[in-house]
Amino acid sequence: MQKQSIFQSRLLPYALVAPQLAVVLIFFYWPAAQAVVQSFLVQDAFGLSTTFVWFDNYRELLSQPDYFAAIVRTFVFSFAIAFSSLSFALLLAVMADKPLRGSTIYRTLLIWPYAVAPPVVGVLWVFMLNPSLGVVARGLRNMGVDWNPLLNGDQAALLIVLAAAWKQISYNFLFFLAGLQSIPRSVIEAAAIDGARPMRRFWTVIFPLLSPVIFFLLIVNIVYAFFDTFGIIDTMTRGGPAKATETLVYKVYSDGLLGGNLGSSAAQSVILMVIVILLTAVQFRFVERKVTY
Amino acid sequence: MVEDEGIQRYLAHAILWTGIAIVAFPVYLAFVASTQDNAVIANGQMSLLPGGHFLETYYQTIFVGTSGSTREPVGTMMLNSLIMSLLIAVGKIAISIISAYAIVYFRFPFRMTIFWLIFITLMLPVEVRIYPTYKIVADLHLLDSYAGLSLPLIASATATLLFRQFFMTVPDELLEASRIDGAGPFRFFWDTLLPLSRTNMAALFVILFILGWNQYLWPLLITTRDDMQTIQIGIRKMITTTDALTEWPIVMATAVLAMLPPVFVVVVMQKLFVRGLVETEK
Numbered sequence: 001m002q003k004q005s006i007f008q009s010r011l012l013p014y015a016l017v018a019p020q021l022a023v024v025l026i027f028f029y030w031p032a033a034q035a036v037v038q039s040f041l042v043q044d045a046f047g048l049s050t051t052f053v054w055f056d057n058y059r060e061l062l063s064q065p066d067y068f069a070a071i072v073r074t075f076v077f078s079f080a081i082a083f084s085s086l087s088f089a090l091l092l093a094v095m096a097d098k099p100l101r102g103s104t105i106y107r108t109l110l111i112w113p114y115a116v117a118p119p120v121v122g123v124l125w126v127f128m129l130n131p132s133l134g135v136v137a138r139g140l141r142n143m144g145v146d147w148n149p150l151l152n153g154d155q156a157a158l159l160i161v162l163a164a165a166w167k168q169i170s171y172n173f174l175f176f177l178a179g180l181q182s183i184p185r186s187v188i189e190a191a192a193i194d195g196a197r198p199m200r201r202f203w204t205v206i207f208p209l210l211s212p213v214i215f216f217l218l219i220v221n222i223v224y225a226f227f228d229t230f231g232i233i234d235t236m237t238r239g240g241p242a243k244a245t246e247t248l249v250y251k252v253y254s255d256g257l258l259g260g261n262l263g264s265s266a267a268q269s270v271i272l273m274v275i276v277i278l279l280t281a282v283q284f285r286f287v288e289r290k291v292t293y
Numbered sequence: 294m295v296e297d298e299g300i301q302r303y304l305a306h307a308i309l310w311t312g313i314a315i316v317a318f319p320v321y322l323a324f325v326a327s328t329q330d331n332a333v334i335a336n337g338q339m340s341l342l343p344g345g346h347f348l349e350t351y352y353q354t355i356f357v358g359t360s361g362s363t364r365e366p367v368g369t370m371m372l373n374s375l376i377m378s379l380l381i382a383v384g385k386i387a388i389s390i391i392s393a394y395a396i397v398y399f400r401f402p403f404r405m406t407i408f409w410l411i412f413i414t415l416m417l418p419v420e421v422r423i424y425p426t427y428k429i430v431a432d433l434h435l436l437d438s439y440a441g442l443s444l445p446l447i448a449s450a451t452a453t454l455l456f457r458q459f460f461m462t463v464p465d466e467l468l469e470a471s472r473i474d475g476a477g478p479f480r481f482f483w484d485t486l487l488p489l490s491r492t493n494m495a496a497l498f499v500i501l502f503i504l505g506w507n508q509y510l511w512p513l514l515i516t517t518r519d520d521m522q523t524i525q526i527g528i529r530k531m532i533t534t535t536d537a538l539t540e541w542p543i544v545m546a547t548a549v550l551a552m553l554p555p556v557f558v559v560v561v562m563q564k565l566f567v568r569g570l571v572e573t574e575k
Binding site: 128 | 309313317320323335395397404407411415417429445460469478525532541545556558559563567
């Protein structure tokens with residue numbers, strides 16, 4: 001945990017940690033604490049007095065059908081995004097792991113979308129699939145699909161999932177490729193000598209050995225779908241039509257814009273914090289046990 | 294290796310190229326749209342090959358902005374994005390490396406308390422505490438300022454953990470040797486530790502620069518003045534108006550310009566990027 005050989009000084013170490021500690025306390029602990037405190041209070045209509053109400057804000061929030069629907073929707077989105085992006089990225093990584101000519105070029109051409117910002121992803125996909133002028137939308141209509149995500153909530157949700165999964169392909173690809181390359185060739189060769197064909201080798205040898213990476217990526221993707229999709233949703237659908245694409249983070253944002261109930265908004269933030277802490281805790285437990293880079 | 298049949302290899306190439314096409318198509322389309330005439334695009338008659346309006350669209354985008362409003366030219370937005378992402382990257386690296394130095398190379402009361410205080414921030418992204426953070430930044434009169442844009446995003450532990458981990462692997466003999474040479478804590482940090490951390494700092498810089506450049510929700514909340522907008526905010530405001538009024542070539546040119554710096558960084562500094570990505574995630 002610590003070095004044997006160290007410096008002696010009374011004040012210097014405090015001076016060194018001071019800047020970071022100040023930033024963390026002012027911009028992290030203070031707002032987080034305020035959110036927690038606020039979530040137990042109710043303000044009167046004029047903002048003159050506040051009353052301590054225990055868990056009333058939470059109870060009220062969770063009894064709203066709207067909020068409950070947003071929770072379910074967020075989880076459905078997360079799993080849909082994670083599943084589609086992970087499976088496609090795994091396919092590409094398995095292909096790129098083969099001794100092919102030009103494999104470094106493939107890698108370069110596949111990893112750059114990591115750098116595209118979520119709002120830009122939203123703009124790109126909106127443009128492709130805009131019902132009146134999008135190139136892909138035109139193709140869909142020619143095939144007889146009644147494509148209109150501006151009115152059809154399911155189509156809007158599909159659009160968000162596709163765009164969000166698209167952006168995450170490169171990240172997943174990179175980690176899968178690293179995972180695949182760390183599997184010793186001898187294991188795969190042994191399976192081949194035993195007569196296992198490529199498909200069978202993949203499911204019985206490679207996939208299990210890759211499971212720590214898959215689990216790690218699953219958590220990362222869920223966290224991504226929770227938070228980083230905000231920019232995609234905001235540029236593509238603004239949570240609409242009729243809230244069909246409103247996730248938890250988007251709801252915190254849009255409820256906050258409307259102003260109004262501070263306590264309820266704070267309770268929403270606290271619920272999000274709890275979800276992230278749980279996800280991170282799961283990730284850490286697991287990372288310490290299994291993953292070795 | 295194992296079997297190496299021709300068909301399989303062709304299949305692999307085909308799948309990879311399909312993947313690349315899927316990944317590249319939306320971006321190609323954006324570029325093509327940015328070189329065409331708005332009326333043609335709005336009619337839904339857009340061609341899939343580049344048009345002839347490249348220079349005028351990009352000139353207008355960077356130096357003038359959209360015509361129908363008082364929006365800023367995209368050049369200003371890019372400058373704001375650049376300043377913000379540099380402040381986040383440099384600020385985070387600077388405050389993290391010195392606090393990691395204190396935590397690893399000194400023994401002092403509350404050392405572990407401070408370490409945990411910093412460590413916990415790893416868990417909560419700015420999105421979950423936006424409104425309370427907004428209130429604090431407003432109370433400090435930092436709305437519409439570069440400090441307000443970057444400081445709340447600097448408050449996180451990834452970099453500190455990374456440097457701490459790295460410092461733990463630096464052999465003790467180095468410290469003893471420089472102590473024999475008469476070096477104090479400043480000299481040791483500056484002459485020995487900092488040069489050793491160069492690659493780590495560069496990898497971290499690449500990741501933080503991209504993260505900073507791509508920030509969206511936070512700048513959206515705290516910038517109200519048009520001339521403080523980052524490019525990510527600007528692009529959303531361009532498509533706010535009804536479909537018919539959106540100047541798509543300019544929107545798409547802005548999208549291309551918004552992608553250029555971070556994509557350039559990823560492609561050119563690929564080694565550092567991959568290293569930074571793997572290290573900040575573990």
